[in-house]
Amino acid sequence: MPHHDKPATGQDTSFLDVLDQTPPPHDTKDSPRPKRFARLRAAWKASWEEGGFLHQRWEDVFQARHASWHEVANWIKAAALFGGLSLIVLMLDTAGDVASATLKGLSAAPATSGGLWGTVNHPIRVFLADQAAHLSIAPAALYAFWQLTGLVGLVGGFFENAGARITWLLFGIGSLAMIWSAAPAGGRAAATGLAALMWALASIFALRGLTLRPIVHNHPPQYQFTPTLHLHATLPAPAGDDYGPDNVHPLQR
Structure with a gap:
């Protein structure tokens, strides 16, 4: 009859060790051929017994629910x-x-040249395309970065982020400069002014709550200081010759 060596209680034995220690089943009259996966089933059952590998892992998981991070x-x-x-x-x-x-x-995005947006957008595309010809970057990528910068500044400024508001201000100033540089000479002032109005309208959302007035917080002092001056004067004791009976003289007319 085969004898299975089971791990002792508290001994951390891996599942593969139990599988190696489990001998294969022998042929008998009732089972002329060994059953498939008999060793695997025997090792699986032994590892779930008290002190087995899987039993110990399950205990670790069960105790981790009520333990701190250092005790896990x-x-x-x-x-x-x-x-x-x-x-x-x-x-x-x-x-x-x-x-x-x-x-x-x-x-x-298509480069539209008509309408109010086209009046502002087309000079910026032309300016970025001219500058990208001297750089190692595609004009489309440069234009996409410009749009993404404006979007981040607008959204971040709406949530009152100081860095995003600075980005929005630089984005607006740079856009006005590009429009003034690339717009046709006859409509340069109109295109730049229109862009400034559109940027100012968008700044209502990007710069909401921003004020140039200094905020003064008047809080009562936590400690009240009351100056008090104490003067200590030492007066000499009166002498007998000055105020004694010898100093009394009758009134003479």
């Missing part, structure tokens, strides 16, 4: 850290794909 088993910490890092990498990869698709969508 090391393999649970490693699994949690690995899962968290994998999730962060997945989120960053997804955010990169979304940003790339946004930039491609912005760069693929």
Whole structure:
């Protein structure tokens, strides 16, 4: 009759060790051929007994619900850290794909030359295309970056972010300069003025709540100081010769 060596109670034995220690079943009259996966089933059953490998892992998981981070088993910490890092990498990869698709969508926008938006947008496209010819960057990518900068400044400024508001101001000044430089000479002033009005209207949302007045907070002092001056004067004691009876003289007419 085969004898199975089971791990002692409290001994951390892996499942593969139990599988190696489990001998294969022998042929008998009732079972002329060994059953398939008999060793695997025997090792699986032995590892779930008290002190087995899987039993110990289950106990670690059960105790981790009520234990602090320092008391949790090391393999649970490693699994949690690995899962968290994998999730962060997945989120960053997804955010990169979304940003790339946004930039491609912005760069693929048609260059319209009509209407109010075309009056402002066309000179900027022309200016960026002329500058990109001297740089190692495509005009579409440069135009997409310009649009993305304005979008970030507008949204971030709406949420009262100081850096986004500075970006929005620089975006507006740069846009006006590009329009003035690339617009036709006959309509340069009109195109720049129209762009300034559109930028001012958008600044209502980007610079909401911004004021140039200094904010003065009047708070009562926490500690009240009352100056008090104490003077100590020492008067000499009166002498007998000055105020004694010898100093009294009758009134003479």
